[in-house]
Amino acid sequence: YDCTVNLGRAFCLIKLDIVSYSLQFIRQLVIMNEALSLNKLAIDPTAADAEKEWKFWLLQFQDFVQLTMDPGVDLFKILRLYLTASTFEYVQDCKSYEEAIAKLNEVYVKPKNVIFARYEFISRKQRDGESLEEFLRALQRLSKNCEYENVTAEQYREEMIRDVFINNMSSDEIRTRILQHNVISLQEAVNKALELNYAINFLPQCIKN
Structure with missing residues (x-):
């Protein structure tokens, strides 16, 4: 009875399992990365659905920060990373995250008649x-x-x-x-x-x- 052959087969099967698990893990990471990706804020304030799009983007940003960032992170710096040059103009004079969000609310949320x-x-x-x-x-x-x-x-x-x-x-x-x-x-x-x-x-x- 040749134990070496059986051990070799077992070792190959283990390696295949490891490779298969690694591929699944990589696929899951790719899917998670795509799910947690966030587009930059590039909404035209004059668009008919600007308010709706802004509120949805803000909700996604808050979820994104909660799921991917450590507690205590500087939210204002993170926010600036996800603004286009045009949208950054609205908050360039702001000193805090809260002030920036308030300003963007003024831009996108118009008073209702x-x-x-x-x-x-x-x-x-x-x-x-x-x-x-x-x-x-x-x-x-x-x-x-x-x-x-x-x-x-x-x-x-x-x-x-x-x-x-x-x-x-x-x-x-x-x-x-x-x-x-x-x-x-x-x-x-x-x-x-x-x-x-x-x-x-x-x-x-x-x-x-």
Whole structure:
């Protein structure tokens, strides 16, 4: 019985197992490296989806730092590594990570026109060929910009009167002017509408006379 042959075969099998395990480990490292890679921040602030893309990138950056960096790392230095020359201009005068993130939020997160958002939401009708599920998803998406909050019954009543007042008034011109306000109360909307109505319908006649 030749033990040398069997030992040689066993040794070869062990080497094959080691090679196979090493290849699997390398493949896993490659996959992990691709999964943990992060693109540089190169979002155009004027793009329609700039805010959404920025919030998603920031979330990815925070996950990336948590998964790959040691605690206590200088986050501002890490952040600068993932900015393009154009985006770095926004934060070049910042002194800390928190200040830089606040500045980038100012750049990418624009103030919402709640009045116009609610007008779009209330006015949205089901379109031809649109399923009920698609219509529902559209309403859910539009409602996110309406900034509905916990309010008293009286506050809710006033907001609803304001929204219906703006949405259903007959003058498109007056409605358009009112919708330019980011925030406006019921009384302010009424006063503005009366002023505009007078300017449009009565002031020209007064001037002629």
